[in-house]
Amino acid sequence: xxxxxxxxxxxxxxxxxxxxxxxxxxxxxxxxxxxxxxxxxxxxxxxxxxxxxxxxxxxxxxxxxxxxxxxxxxxxxxxxxxxxxxxxxxxxxxxxxxxxxxxxxxxxxxxxxxxxxxxxxxxxxxxxxxxxxxxxxxxxxxxxxxxxxxxxxxxxxxxxxxxxxxxxxxxxxxxxxxxxxxxxxxxxxxxxxxxxxxxxxxxxxxxxxxxxxxxxxxxxxxxxxxxxxxxxxxxxxxxxxxxxxxxxxxxxxxxxxxxxxxxxxxxxxxxxxxxxxxxxxxxxxxxxxxxxxxxxxxxxxxxxxxxxxxxxxxxxxxxxxxxxxxxxxxxxxxxxxxxxxxxxxxxxxxxxxxxxxxxxxxxxxxxxxxxxxxxxx
Ligand code: HEM
Ligand SMILES: *[C@@H]1O[C@H](CO)[C@@H](O)[C@H](O)[C@H]1NC(C)=O
Ligand SMILES: *[C@@H]1O[C@H](CO)[C@@H](O)[C@H](O)[C@H]1NC(C)=O
Ligand SMILES: *[C@@H]1O[C@H](CO)[C@@H](O)[C@H](O)[C@H]1NC(C)=O
Ligand SMILES: *[C@@H]1O[C@H](CO)[C@@H](O)[C@H](O)[C@H]1NC(C)=O
Ligand SMILES: *[C@@H]1O[C@H](CO)[C@@H](O)[C@H](O)[C@H]1NC(C)=O
Numbered sequence: 430x431x432x433x434x435x436x437x438x439x440x441x442x443x444x445x446x447x448x449x450x451x452x453x454x455x456x457x458x459x460x461x462x463x464x465x466x467x468x469x470x471x472x473x474x475x476x477x478x479x480x481x482x483x484x485x486x487x488x489x490x491x492x493x494x495x496x497x498x499x500x501x502x503x504x505x506x507x508x509x510x511x512x513x514x515x516x517x518x519x520x521x522x523x524x525x526x527x528x529x530x531x532x533x534x535x536x537x538x539x540x541x542x543x544x545x546x547x548x549x550x551x552x553x554x555x556x557x558x559x560x561x562x563x564x565x566x567x568x569x570x571x572x573x574x575x576x577x578x579x580x581x582x583x584x585x586x587x588x589x590x591x592x593x594x595x596x597x598x599x600x601x602x603x604x605x606x607x608x609x610x611x612x613x614x615x616x617x618x619x620x621x622x623x624x625x626x627x628x629x630x631x632x633x634x635x636x637x638x639x640x641x642x643x644x645x646x647x648x649x650x651x652x653x654x655x656x657x658x659x660x661x662x663x664x665x666x667x668x669x670x671x672x673x674x675x676x677x678x679x680x681x682x683x684x685x686x687x688x689x690x691x692x693x694x695x696x697x698x699x700x701x702x703x704x705x706x707x708x709x710x711x712x713x714x715x716x717x718x719x720x721x722x723x724x725x726x727x728x729x730x731x732x733x734x735x736x737x738x739x740x741x742x743x744x745x746x747x748x749x750x751x752x753x754x755x756x757x758x759x760x761x762x763x764x765x766x767x768x769x770x771x772x773x774x775x776x777x778x779x780x781x782x783x784x785x786x787x788x789x790x791x792x793x794x795x796x797x798x799x800x801x802x803x804x805x806x
Contacts, residue, residue, distance in 0.1 A: 453527045453566040457767035471563045473774040479534040482545040488681030488711040491540050492703035508570020508589040509603050509612040514701040526569040530556040541677045544715035549789035558594035562778035597663035599646040602698045607654045614699045633688040640725035643671040651740045657733040661758050664730040665749045668723045681708040753794035760799040780805040
């Protein structure tokens with residue numbers, strides 16, 4: 430909760446320069462009077478629905494001539510997601526890292542063959558808490574974390590870097606926000622990962638490595654990070670990202686015993702570059718093997734409640750086998766924490782984006798649509 434307070438404090442500092450509020454800055458957590466100053470400076474654009482599934486959903490060359498790698502410049506936004514950073518470096522997303530949830534859905538399907546529903550779920554969860562609901566824009570993070578320090582503020586322009594709503598602790602190659610930088614590639618953590626590849630995967634990232642390396646990161650956070658949190662949706666995404674390394678980073682032509690080598694891993698996590706001649710996975714993919722990874726070492730959602738080594742399970746939290754519970758918790762607890770009393774255009778934008786989010790969950794959660802702000806008129 431400390432982080433959330435910091436976040437609101439920074440929001441207040443920022444609001445004094447309301448006229449300069451960036452079109453991609455999140456409005457989440459802004460108090461009413463600050464919102465009132467910022468809103469007139471932004472134009473409300475009703476968000477168009479995201480695309481449906483791909484027409485052709487097999488493998489194909491993705492690192493082609495039309496999508497060369499180009500490093501981010503000093504004004505380009507990158508953040509904690511190596512998948513999306515890579516898409517921006519190759520032009521599947523805008524190179525400046527300022528995008529929309531619908532563009533993200535298109536790009537992750539086209540380049541990674543991500544399942545249409547998972548793509549929509551991730552994109553709208555992110556947009557609801559990290560995007561600008563009025564302009565419809567969301568940023569991938571800050572201006573080039575890899576090439577220079579993050580600008581001191583505006584914190585709310587942090588996009589996907591914003592802590593505790595989507596971005597969270599025990600990441601694979603990013604340190605916990607408690608240590609001050611929750612989004613940059615961290616070589617120490619990558620070296621730990623490769624030592625796990627040696628111990629459990631014959632030098633490669635395999636399912637056994639996913640299980641053991643993730644468990645080590647969680648135990649390390651419990652023991653060293655007094656503010657460690659695995660509250661949803663993080664308990665879900667902490668395992669999801671561990672599966673992404675095999676489900677999405679491995680070339681689609683490797684169909685048996687899929688695993689990732691160290692050089693390719695470095696290319697994805699650090700350089701945010703497709704390996705040469707890279708093909709996308711051969712079928713639409715969502716959360717293959719997530720339950721296997723989580724069941725290898727069981728820990729339920731919760732947090733360190735009073736300093737290091739005080740992890741307590743929160744019995745009110747859904748676990749990751751309960752996808753609908755995660756949807757319900759996100760919509761009824763997390764979103765209203767960021768937007769307690771929305772009115773006007775913001776309320777309308779929330780309702781539209783909440784509908785797109787539910788559309789992605791409807792097949793899995795029939796009849797369970799939630800209306801935290803009442804049913805739209
Ligand atoms: C569909 C929209 C997506 C959104 C909104 C999204 C967002 C995020 C965010 C906010 C994080 C930070 C979580 C943390 O604290 O570790 C993250 C991490 C990650 N994402 Fe994505 N992501 C998306 C798609 C993808 C795709 C398609 C891939 C793979 C191709 C991917 C791979 C990863 C990996 C491996 C991490 C963990 C990074 C690390 O710990 O070093 N993501 N993503
Ligand atoms: C992939 O495309 C084929 C052919 O259009 C379709 O029959 C199949 O259902 C698609 N698979 C998925 C998972 O969408
Ligand atoms: C990388 O992560 C380690 C372990 O969490 C941390 O001690 C170190 O300060 C981080 N390095 C940087 C440069 O952030
Ligand atoms: C996470 O990183 C963002 C971007 O720099 C920063 O604004 C935020 O304060 C960080 N969170 C914490 C808790 O340090
Ligand atoms: C996959 O792994 C199994 C079991 O280790 C092995 O028998 C098989 O040959 C492997 N397949 C490939 C294509 O490497
Ligand atoms: C899930 O993991 C098992 C090994 O633990 C493997 O045999 C299987 O192929 C994996 N599934 C996918 C989709 O990779």
